[in-house]
């Protein structure tokens with residue numbers, strides 16, 4: 001697989017009534033059997049905002065996923081919530097785990113149990129032989145340490161914000177992902193974190 005960063009697509013060429021090549025700025029022509037287009041998502045919040053719910057990029061919710069409209073909740077990709085793992089910033093989290101966790105919060109509230117959403121964000125993906133796992137939130141980090149050698153295709157990146165560990169991303173090191181989860185919010189000790197022979201656990 002080849003990544004072409006900062007490339008600009010100028011056109012998709014039709015070959016025999018289907019997409020057969022992608023043209024790039026600068027003249028390159030990439031023949032293709034199939035063209036996949038990944039351009040992000042826009043949450044469909046217009047109906048709720050038109051109904052009077054507060055929000056913007058998402059529907060604003062409190063820690064019980066309540067919108068500003070009575071008896072109306074919002075969960076998942078569209079829910080704009082204050083997240084302590086993002087330093088308290090209002091964010092939307094696009095992950096299956098977040099949609100599940102917020103659904104559980106709302107289900108508990110609707111059935112009369114106390115609940116508030118405060119789950120640690122985590123994500124995973126498999127890309128060929130690479131197992132990617134992240135716990136915590138990377139944006140806003142101000143410190144960064146690598147554990148292991150990327151050339152060996154098994155390593156972790158640990159991120160810090162304001163002196164505390166804010167995220168751990170592991171490539172083919174599930175142990176770091178599991179142990180790193182407990183490390184989130186603890187002091188960012190760069191020397192200790194960088195030593196791959198020492199477990200990441202607190």
Ligand SMILES: Cc1cc2nc3c(=O)[nH]c(=O)nc-3n(C[C@H](O)[C@H](O)[C@H](O)COP(=O)(O)OP(=O)(O)OC[C@H]3O[C@@H](n4cnc5c(N)ncnc54)[C@H](O)[C@@H]3O)c2cc1C
Nearest residue numbers: 041044047075076077078093094095096097099123124125
């Ligand atoms: C290509 C891709 C890959 C992804 N990979 C991962 C991954 O590896 N791991 C991970 O954790 N997450 C992944 N995600 C993100 C994950 O899919 C979403 O975070 C998750 O599906 C959000 O769930 P949701 O219920 O909030 O929204 P959705 O699953 O988007 O469900 C919203 C539903 O509401 C419907 N809807 C919208 N407007 C209206 C309306 N006005 N009336 C009625 N229905 C309406 C939509 O049709 C849709 O069915 C991926 C997303 C994409 C697009």
